[in-house]
Amino acid sequence: MEPHDGSTSPGRVYQLIRPRMGTRNVLVPAGSRRGALAGISLITRSKAAALAAQWGLYYATAVLGTRFVPGERVNWEPPGGGARWDALTTCLGPFDDLALYERPQASRTGLAALLLREGRPVGFLKLREEPAELDREHRAMVALTDARPETFRVPRVLDRGSTDGWHWMLIEAMPPRPAAPARRIVLPRVLADIQRCLEPLLPRARDVPVHWRPMHGDLTPWNLRRCGRGLPWLIDWEDAAWAPPGADQVYYAVTSAAVLGRSSVAPSEPEHVEAARFWLDRMTARSGDDHDAPLTARLITELRSRINPPASR
CATH class of the missing domain: 3.30.200.20 (Phosphorylase Kinase; domain 1)
Incomplete structure (x- = not known):
């Protein structure tokens, strides 16, 4: 051709x-x-x-x-x-x-x-x-x-x-070889970098609560990838926006748990319940016909467990 x-x-x-x-x-x-x-x-x-x-x-x-x-x-x-x-x-x-x-x-x-x-x-x-x-x-x-x-x-x-x-x-395309999730990362530093870079440029509508913070919007193990040496790649910024505090942290935690079978990061803090509800609303609105409908179902389960954690015995 x-x-x-x-x-x-x-x-x-x-x-x-x-x-x-x-x-x-x-x-x-x-x-x-x-x-x-x-x-x-x-x-x-x-x-x-x-x-x-x-x-x-x-x-x-x-x-x-x-x-x-x-x-x-x-x-x-x-x-x-x-x-x-x-x-x-x-x-x-x-x-x-x-x-x-x-x-x-x-x-x-x-x-x-x-x-x-x-x-x-x-x-x-x-x-x-x-x-x-x-x-x-x-x-x-x-x-x-x-x-x-x-x-x-x-x-x-x-x-x-x-x-x-x-x-x-x-x-720019990533190098043409399989990439793996960036497992050894200091997530708080990544989150701080995201907020520092996004805060000056994201338009803030009047109805955005004053305590909301900038988020990547799709921070997952499959979007934070390591491909060879050097810093990991963070891709897919289409959903960058304002969200409840901890939104990126919560989403990274629940997607890690849903995909890897266990959470690769620390559990969400109690003050992140608002962020978990934010994501739960988005997940339940997704179509059941999506390719990733089984993943969405697992994410909903993870989010609900963070909103209503099981009582300790």
């Missing part, structure tokens, strides 16, 4: 594989070994056994090629038709293949794709019909890059724009 150069090519089709791993919301290129490796790296596994399986798939693909990748082979056509897609690719610069990341929540629409050229990542694309999420994330990531957090790194924004009714942002 030739690199995209803005020429009109209606009906453009990508040959992809949906690996049978996890929630199966990642699709990898079928025609490129190196591209498939980059796509496999988008799968976010957290448990040790699941990470080992991901690395096994990664190494087997590196040796045997894409024919080894187990999963459904699909032909994917970009939304909106060939002309609209070509108008977008003209803005993005040359790439010749992609790996898709489907958002696990049905209520959250849009497209996310790792753009590849000769199998190497050139950027991670986020595409939305409405600009609000990208506006929040763009503002947060630019400010965080300038603020230089001490405990994590943030992907750089490479480009941002609107094309033919689409709103998009292209960001």
